[in-house]
Structures are given as C-alpha cells and as structure tokens.
Amino acid sequence: MSKQSLDYLDELEAEAIYILREVAGQFEKPALLFSGGKDSITLVRLAEKAFRPGKFPFPLVHIDTGHNFPETIQYRDDMVARLGEKLIIGHVQDSIDQGKAIEQKGKNASRNALQTVTLLDTIAQHGFDACIGGARRDEEKARAKERIFSVRDEFGQWDPKRQRPELWNLYNGKIHKGENVRVFPISNWTELDVWNYIRRENIALPSIYFAHERDCITRNGQLMAAAEFLNMDEEDVINRKNVRFRTVGDMTCTAAVESDAFLIDDIINEISASKISERGARMDDKVSEAAMEDRKKGGYF
Amino acid sequence: MEILKFITAGSVDDGKSTLIGRLLYDSESILADQLEALQRSNRKNDDGTIDLAILTDGLKAEREQGITIDVAYKYFQTDKRKFIIADAPGHIQYTRNMVTGASNSNLAIILIDARKGVVEQTIRHSFLVSLLSLPQVVVCINKMDMVDYAETTFTQIVDQYKALALKLNLQNVTYIPVSALKGDNIVHESYNMTWYNGKSLLEHLETVEIPVDDSSAHARLPIQWVVRPQTEELHDYRGYAGRISSGSFKVNDQVTVLPSGFSSTITKIELLDKQYTEAVAGQSVTVHLADNIDLSRGDILVNSAAHPQVSQQIEADLCWMDTRVLDTSLTYLIQHNSKVTRCRVQEILYKFNINTLDKVYEEDFKLNDIGRIIIKTADPLAFDLYQDNKANGGAILIDSRTNVTVGALMLRASAE
The missing domain is CATH 2.40.30.10 (Translation factors)
Structure with missing residues (x-):
C-alpha cells in the first residue's frame, strides 16, 4: 500500500475519460452536446484523450439559439475544422418557424427556454440514445442530486424521485426505446477545477471569456452585452466597459462581469477571490429558488 | 492536492445538514449569492440565526417535507485538500441512498446525538459502513452544547461505540465532540471543551491518510473500449482503453486476459500525447500488447503473476x-x-x-x-x-x- 494518490486534476480527468468510454461502450448512438462554453470545450479535450488516435464515437451537437455571441460560433467552427469530427446543428429558429416554439415577447424575452424544444427535436430526429453534457454538480442545488447517467423519459423529463442508484463507478445505461440518457462526465468538477484544467492543458477558449471592451447596458441589476436581440429602448443606456463573461449562453440571458482579467491566471485569481457564484451571473436561475429543478424536469440540460 | 470523498450519516434530528452547512460556512465555502439566497429564506433557528441546513436541502419536495430524501453531492476545498461530500439521508426507508453514497466514499462521518448516545440508526449506519468496507470512520458526537460540554458524556458514548466498532470490525475510528449549531470543533477548536486535545473535524479531514493500492499483484484493468483508427497510416494500431481499477502496470509486464486466459506482454501505455512506463490505480490509459489476442469490452487485463x-x-x-x-x-x-x-x-x-x-x-x-x-x-x-x-x-x-x-x-x- 502506498499513500500517494493521484493529483486532483489527474483524478478528475481520469474519471471523466472513464465515463466517456462507458458512453462509447454502452450506447448505440450517443452525441456530445456542445455549447461553445468552457465546460463543453473541456469535454472535447477529454474526448480526444479518451479516443485518439481513433475518431470520436459520437458527433458534436450544437443547439443554436441564433442569439449566440459571434465569437462563440467562430470558435465552434474553427474547432470542428481542427478536430475533423462531425457537427450537427439544431436551430431554435427552425423550431419557431415550424410553430413548435413561440418566441417570447417583451423586453426581457430570451430564447433560452426554447432551446429545450429544439434539443428534444434534434434528439428524436437523429435517434440519440445518450447525450453527453458539461453540467457540473457544484453549479446549483438541483444539479447536486443528479446522477452521472441521468435517464430521461421520451419527453425528456427528469424525475428526481426515480433516479437509479449509482454505485461505485458502475453506470447503468440500460434504457427502453424512446428514452435517452444525459451523461455528465464532469459532474464532480468545480468551476475552479475547470479553469485550472484549461490552464494546465493550455486549451484555447472563445475570446469573450477574457476581459475586453464592450458596449453594455444594465438590466435588472445585471450587466448585459448590448445586442439587437435584447429589444433595447431609450431606457437602456449604453456604457462602454471592460468586461468578461463567466458562462457562454444566449446573449439575452448571459450577464457580464466587470473585469480586468486578460489572462487565464488573472481569471483564476479572480474566481478564487470571487464572492459570487457562476450561475449567479445567469438570469435564468434568478426567477425562483427552484428554477433549475423545474427546467430540468421539463427536459433542460 | 488530493481529493477526499466522504459520506455523512445520521438520524433525522442529529443535525447532519447543520453539520455540513457549518463545515461549508466556517471554511468560507459559501459564495455571496448563495448566502443571499440563504438569508432570503424564512427558515431560521430559534435564536434568529441562519439555518445552515438549507445549504444542503436541494429539491423542492424536500424543502416542503423538511427532510433530505436523496443523495446530494457538495464540493468544497481548503488549501490542503478538495472534498466531495455525499450527503445521504438518515431516514429509515432510505438505506439504499446511504449504500450508494458510501460506495463512492473513502471516509464516513457518523453523527451521534450526545443526549441519546448510540441508537438503532447508529447501529444501522455503522453496519452499512462496515458492509461497504470504508477505510476511515469519524464519529462526531454532536449537540455537546446541550449536555453542558461534559467530558463524561463524551467518554461514555465513545465506550459505547467502541463495543459496536469491535463487533463490526471497523478499523480506524476517530471520535470528535462537536456542536454543529454553535460551531465547536467543526472548523475551529472549541473553547468550551478544553478537555479535548484532538483535531477539529476539518483538520482531521485535511490530514487523514487515504490508502491507495498500487501493488502490481493487484493490477486490474477492465477493458472499456478498443481504439482502432483503421486509417492508412495507423492500419495496425490497436489500443485497449480502460481505467486501472487497482494496482499498477508497467511496460514489459506479463499480463493475462480474463476470463479467456490468453497472455501477452505490455508494449506501451499511453494517453493522447503522453506515454508512461508505469500507470497506477485510478489512471485512465490506453495499453498496447505484444500479441494480437482476442480482447474486447467486458474482459479484464491482470498481472499474470496474481489472478483474481x-x-x-x-x-x-x-x-x-x-x-x-x-x-x-x-x-x-x-x-x-x-x-x-x-x-x-x-x-x-x-x-x-x-x-x-x-x-x-x-x-x-x-x-x-x-x-x-x-x-x-x-x-x-x-x-x-x-x-x-x-x-x-x-x-x-x-x-x-x-x-x-x-x-x-x-x-x-x-x-x-
């Protein structure tokens, strides 16, 4: 017996690779949900470790709200070109055009909730039986209880009371036709772990994660990037600020933080000292304390 | 820095959620917006202080019932270690959740109410810890503030528990008198129990040894996936992918595939752009063998010198x-x-x-x-x-x- 165990980043990495390989081994038609955010970028890096020099045993799937930061889309396309892997894009605009989703009205309208419709449609259309996502348990209380292999019924619903027990590292991916499994390989990582890993592995990120000058407006106490999708009016005063984004979601619901963190080391220092958690900068969670749980039950990531 | 995974077990009223809340709160692992949500909540202790138990009660149904009904995972870290807490419920019908949480932990905290001592649920939880072979146990005797921080109460309960530990063959048991509500011996030392000379709970968690089995005799690699690019330049590439579950493998080791019994030699251990001469328990790797033998998902690769x-x-x-x-x-x-x-x-x-x-x-x-x-x-x-x-x-x-x-x-x- 030795007392020396793996360093925490090595252990988290090894666990995530193990989970990705379980997905490859257990499912017929898996997919990796790619948002362009740092968590799914980390997943891509882990997939390279798990399967290279072979091809990924799954395509990347991006649910595009049409309201993304242009920097994210550029990053996505460059990355896919470098990897030589398949990318499938599900467009929220298509769901709206087909009448399956209705665009929200009013000043704070967002397509964030509509993503679920497009996601479920894309899953059904391609017959995916497993969708790998970058959610982490430290993000939110409801996520803290979700399994690494999380079974969804044919409506994409998560039932917290009917979760399968997950023992040791044995993941049960057996499902009935029509059901699918959401798999979260970095469940046990924290925001800081992800950043430390990105630094260690020298992974490139979309530029919006780093401090830059941008036109911003203030909505509901949060700093938002000024963009045409935000339904701006004369009450919205545009200010030029040094900002960065801690998550990369839809432009309508992703708030900026004022920051001078131009380098990854600056970001890690900033987060270490930060007094606001990552999802605190997401307006979609602010609605009620049980907001995430309700969204997950409805089929959200 | 290492990761310590631990489980907390206690009866409904032992103050388990309060203990975890206190651990997070006193180690400054709660962020401002979470604290704000906590203060907005109308659940308060009798003396008007924040009810720290809310920090771990995740789901709506639980908040309504006021009891934890499933395993929730919590994360925090100090300068010395990263911690993953599996918060398993103490309620009688949820044995399965505790077994689940314990299967993924290397230490168990067992909570005992100082006013009650060892009760039926203590026996049940300790039995499960022994069944699942957790290598480390910490017995927190909680609510010491309710028994005037009396040393005699503590030692009586320790003696009671020692008899149980002997019966269950529990090794490495540590006893700590605490008050989760008041914060005694959770993160900070207690001024109310100067008779106790041991470590606070957090100090113990930061320093307790986590054994890892890295002997080659126990080398086990369950095969998850075979990497076969089948491209022109990598025509003969065949890598066996998996995570070493115990022991260690070295290049040139004689290995056997089970259950088939075929043997070969390891020629290469790699992962993406890294190559290893030796890999140990916990590592995910891709290995190459000297011979082209039948080996696929579901098989296990072991050191030829010591078979399971x-x-x-x-x-x-x-x-x-x-x-x-x-x-x-x-x-x-x-x-x-x-x-x-x-x-x-x-x-x-x-x-x-x-x-x-x-x-x-x-x-x-x-x-x-x-x-x-x-x-x-x-x-x-x-x-x-x-x-x-x-x-x-x-x-x-x-x-x-x-x-x-x-x-x-x-x-x-x-x-x-």
Whole structure:
C-alpha cells in the first residue's frame, strides 16, 4: 500500500475519460452536446484523450439559439475544422418557424427556454440514445442530486424521485426505446477545477471569456452585452466597459462581469477571490429558488 | 492536492445538514449569492440565526417535507485538500441512498446525538459502513452544547461505540465532540471543551491518510473500449482503453486476459500525447500488447503473476434497492466492471437484521433488505473479494424488465 494518490486534476480527468468510454461502450448512438462554453470545450479535450488516435464515437451537437455571441460560433467552427469530427446543428429558429416554439415577447424575452424544444427535436430526429453534457454538480442545488447517467423519459423529463442508484463507478445505461440518457462526465468538477484544467492543458477558449471592451447596458441589476436581440429602448443606456463573461449562453440571458482579467491566471485569481457564484451571473436561475429543478424536469440540460 | 470523498450519516434530528452547512460556512465555502439566497429564506433557528441546513436541502419536495430524501453531492476545498461530500439521508426507508453514497466514499462521518448516545440508526449506519468496507470512520458526537460540554458524556458514548466498532470490525475510528449549531470543533477548536486535545473535524479531514493500492499483484484493468483508427497510416494500431481499477502496470509486464486466459506482454501505455512506463490505480490509459489476442469490452487485463478468481457461482452480500421484491425465478443482469451478463439469485442464505446485527431467515427480499445470497451467472466473472479489493469486488443487479438498478452486490467468495 502506498499513500500517494493521484493529483486532483489527474483524478478528475481520469474519471471523466472513464465515463466517456462507458458512453462509447454502452450506447448505440450517443452525441456530445456542445455549447461553445468552457465546460463543453473541456469535454472535447477529454474526448480526444479518451479516443485518439481513433475518431470520436459520437458527433458534436450544437443547439443554436441564433442569439449566440459571434465569437462563440467562430470558435465552434474553427474547432470542428481542427478536430475533423462531425457537427450537427439544431436551430431554435427552425423550431419557431415550424410553430413548435413561440418566441417570447417583451423586453426581457430570451430564447433560452426554447432551446429545450429544439434539443428534444434534434434528439428524436437523429435517434440519440445518450447525450453527453458539461453540467457540473457544484453549479446549483438541483444539479447536486443528479446522477452521472441521468435517464430521461421520451419527453425528456427528469424525475428526481426515480433516479437509479449509482454505485461505485458502475453506470447503468440500460434504457427502453424512446428514452435517452444525459451523461455528465464532469459532474464532480468545480468551476475552479475547470479553469485550472484549461490552464494546465493550455486549451484555447472563445475570446469573450477574457476581459475586453464592450458596449453594455444594465438590466435588472445585471450587466448585459448590448445586442439587437435584447429589444433595447431609450431606457437602456449604453456604457462602454471592460468586461468578461463567466458562462457562454444566449446573449439575452448571459450577464457580464466587470473585469480586468486578460489572462487565464488573472481569471483564476479572480474566481478564487470571487464572492459570487457562476450561475449567479445567469438570469435564468434568478426567477425562483427552484428554477433549475423545474427546467430540468421539463427536459433542460 | 488530493481529493477526499466522504459520506455523512445520521438520524433525522442529529443535525447532519447543520453539520455540513457549518463545515461549508466556517471554511468560507459559501459564495455571496448563495448566502443571499440563504438569508432570503424564512427558515431560521430559534435564536434568529441562519439555518445552515438549507445549504444542503436541494429539491423542492424536500424543502416542503423538511427532510433530505436523496443523495446530494457538495464540493468544497481548503488549501490542503478538495472534498466531495455525499450527503445521504438518515431516514429509515432510505438505506439504499446511504449504500450508494458510501460506495463512492473513502471516509464516513457518523453523527451521534450526545443526549441519546448510540441508537438503532447508529447501529444501522455503522453496519452499512462496515458492509461497504470504508477505510476511515469519524464519529462526531454532536449537540455537546446541550449536555453542558461534559467530558463524561463524551467518554461514555465513545465506550459505547467502541463495543459496536469491535463487533463490526471497523478499523480506524476517530471520535470528535462537536456542536454543529454553535460551531465547536467543526472548523475551529472549541473553547468550551478544553478537555479535548484532538483535531477539529476539518483538520482531521485535511490530514487523514487515504490508502491507495498500487501493488502490481493487484493490477486490474477492465477493458472499456478498443481504439482502432483503421486509417492508412495507423492500419495496425490497436489500443485497449480502460481505467486501472487497482494496482499498477508497467511496460514489459506479463499480463493475462480474463476470463479467456490468453497472455501477452505490455508494449506501451499511453494517453493522447503522453506515454508512461508505469500507470497506477485510478489512471485512465490506453495499453498496447505484444500479441494480437482476442480482447474486447467486458474482459479484464491482470498481472499474470496474481489472478483474481474466475467463477460462475458466487456468494455475495446483496443490498436490495427496488420496490419490487427479489424474484429468485427471474433472470437479472449483473454488471461487474465493463462486463454485463445474465444471472439468477440461486439461493438466499440469510438476511441481516441491521438494527440488531442478527441473522434472520426469511424467504422474501424487500427494498432496503441486506443479506447473503448465492448468485449464478451465465458468463464467468473475474473478481476479487470485495473486502480485499472494492474496485473489483462490487457489482450491480439490473432488472431487465424495467432496466432499473435493483441491487448492490459485494462479492465475498466463489461458491463453485
């Protein structure tokens, strides 16, 4: 017996690779949900470790709200070109055009909730039986209880009371036709772990994660990037600020933080000292304390 | 920096959620917006202070019922270690959640109410910790503020528990007198119990040793996936991908594939752009062998010098986790490492009364029942005894009608 165990980043990495390989081994038609955010970028890096020099045993799937930061889309396309892997894009605009989703009205309208419709449609259309996502348990209380292999019924619903027990590292991916499994390989990582890993592995990120000058407006106490999708009016005063984004979601619901963190080391220092958690900068969670749980039950990531 | 995974177990009113809340709060692991949500909540202690238990009560249904109903994972870190807490409920019908949480932990915190001492649930939780072979146990005697911080109360309970630990063969037990509500000995030392010279709970968690088995004798690599690019330039590339579950492998080691029994030599251990001369338990790797032998998902690669057992008839402890009772006439699936095969529970030897630790002889096996059975499998399993090697001695049962995980198995002996 030795007392020396793996360093925490090595252990988290090894666990995530193990989970990705379980997905490859257990499912017929898996997919990796790619948002362009740092968590799914980390997943891509882990997939390279798990399967290279072979091809990924799954395509990347991006649910595009049409309201993304242009920097994210550029990053996505460059990355896919470098990897030589398949990318499938599900467009929220298509769901709206087909009448399956209705665009929200009013000043704070967002397509964030509509993503679920497009996601479920894309899953059904391609017959995916497993969708790998970058959610982490430290993000939110409801996520803290979700399994690494999380079974969804044919409506994409998560039932917290009917979760399968997950023992040791044995993941049960057996499902009935029509059901699918959401798999979260970095469940046990924290925001800081992800950043430390990105630094260690020298992974490139979309530029919006780093401090830059941008036109911003203030909505509901949060700093938002000024963009045409935000339904701006004369009450919205545009200010030029040094900002960065801690998550990369839809432009309508992703708030900026004022920051001078131009380098990854600056970001890690900033987060270490930060007094606001990552999802605190997401307006979609602010609605009620049980907001995430309700969204997950409805089929959200 | 290492990761320590631990589970907390206690009865409904032992103040378990408060203890975790206190650990997070006093180690400054709560962020401003979470604290703000906490203060907005209208749940307060009698003296008007924040109810720290809210920090771990995740789901709506629980908040309504006021009890934790499922395993929740919490994360925090100090300068010395990263911690993952599996918060398992203490309520009687949720044995399965504690077994689940314990299976992924290397330390258990058992909470005892200083006013009550060792009670039925303490026995139950300690039995589960022993069943799952957790290497470290911390007994927190809580609510010391309610017994005037009396040393005699503490030592009486320690003596009570020592008798139980002996009976259950629990090794490495540490006792700490605490008050989660007031913060004594959780993160900071207590000024109310100067008679206690040991470490605070957090200090103990930061320094306790986590043993890792890296001997080559226990080298086990369950194969998950075969990497075969089949491109022109990598035409003959064949890498066997998996995570080493115990022991260590070196390049040039003689290895055997089980259950087939074919042998070969390791020529390369790699992962993406890195190559290793040696890899140890916990590492995910891709290995290459000198010979082109039949090896695929479900097989296990072991050091040729020391084999695990290979058997189709195995004695095991079973924890039943489903509302449907165990049906001995039914074919189930057993998942052991990356191997899934059909099986039947051939015989129920006995069950445990987990409150008294007595053996009982009953025909039915219900939700939360634990007992000793004999299982017969369609394909042979290459396994170690759970008590010797948790990673290669645990398995799950799946009901092929519902696809639900219905049982946890701790493999104890070959019954062939």
